[in-house]
Amino acid sequence: MAPTVIAGPQEGDAAFLRIDAVVKDFGDFRAVDHVSLDVARGEIFALLGPSGCGKSTLLRMLAGFESPTAGRLLLAGQDLAGLPPYARPVNMMFQSYALFPHLTVWENIAFGLKRDRPPRAEIAQRVEEMLRLTQLTRFAQRKPHQLSGGQQQRVALARSLAKRPRLLLLDEPLGALDKKLREQTQLELELVNILRAVGVTCVMVTHDQEEAMTMASRMAVMSEGRLLQVGPPADVYETPGSRFVADFIGNVNLMDGHVTVDEPDRVQVQCADVTHLVGHGITGYAGMPVTVALRPEKIFLSSEAPANEGGGEHLNRVQGRVVASAYFGSYTLYHLELPSGAVLKVNFENEACHAEGPAVGARVWAHWRPTAQVVLTQ
Secondary structure (H helix, E strand, O other): OOOOOOOOOOOEEEEEEEEEEEEEEEOOEEEEEEEEEEEEEOOEEEEEOOOOOOHHHHHHHHHOOOOOOEEEEEEOOEEOOOOOHHHOOEEEEOOOOOOOOOOOHHHHHHHHHHHOOOOHHHHHHHHHHHHHHOOOHHHOOOOHHHOOHHHHHHHHHHHHHOOOOOEEEEEOOOOOOOHHHHHHHOHHHHHHHHHHHHOOEEEEEEOOHHHHHHHOOEEEEEEOOEEEEEEOHHHHHHOOOOHHHHHHOOOOEEEEEEEEEEEOOEEEEEEOOOEEEEOOOOOOOOOOEEEEEEOHHHOEEEOOOOOOOOOOOOOEEEEEEEEEEEEOOOEEEEEEEOOOOOEEEEEEEOOOOOOOOOOOOOEEEEEEOOOOEEEEOO
16 A cells, blocks of 8 residues: 555644654554554544544553653653553543542542642642532532533543643543434533634543544544545545545545546546546546445435436436435435445435425436546545
């Protein structure tokens, strides 16, 4: 596989956190494979990937719970090698929150501060500041079991921020919370607002793409210990660099074919059911096998064959039979069986109340613009 070009950070101090050619081996198993990455000061960065891809191992090395087999970890120019966890200007918030059940909210937040033995007044001032920041002041004397999951999360965050770490590590920060609760309370945005108010640099790991795309200014998709693509969430979603990234981030149709036309401003790809006309070039791939990635929300449906509009607004089209549908409120997901037997997934926006789309068994046309697809060469 060709090396991936890694996008640079978007905020200040480009190399505030530098991960330089880091390798981590456990016996014969390589968990992290020559990872290099720069994270800017004040950035919220997400490591995204399936279980076992190496993201948590990388986080544990930053925290000091594991040591790299090779490579360097630099924070503001300081090499973290040999520094134990307690000596690093780094704090980690675990998925389980790890709150002390016998201590109050106030005491949980103060716990780490007390270990450094500053004056009592300084501890009290810092705890009160964290309570205000996380909107927990009125819950200060409650025990963890008397709080909701979202409130427990904020206690864990307040405790992690109380010592003013230069780097905050989040391990599946919303993984312990019910998805419906997260949507109702907008916990992702609440957490981002707190992190930005403090100005702390943050690296989070998650397998939840929505969590990463909502919270992070940039993210990296990992697989088998390697970084496959790094960039702002919208860029990774709209222009995935590989089949794995396209399939992992969001819903997608992947169609294999070969390039029949390769010009600077257009590409033509012959697939089993459709000749894709793509409004951009890839250069140097004429005759080569490729994969076309097409998101379901970029496809239109009509009962009649669409006419090319104004020079070809909907040049790509294929007819299929509706074999299944699933209603999701704002849209309906249709599965169209194409002539080859392949299935095309299409999102149909429900613009009107009780809007009726095509019935199962109906033959319809799917069509999309030349700018809708991405041609993947790996």
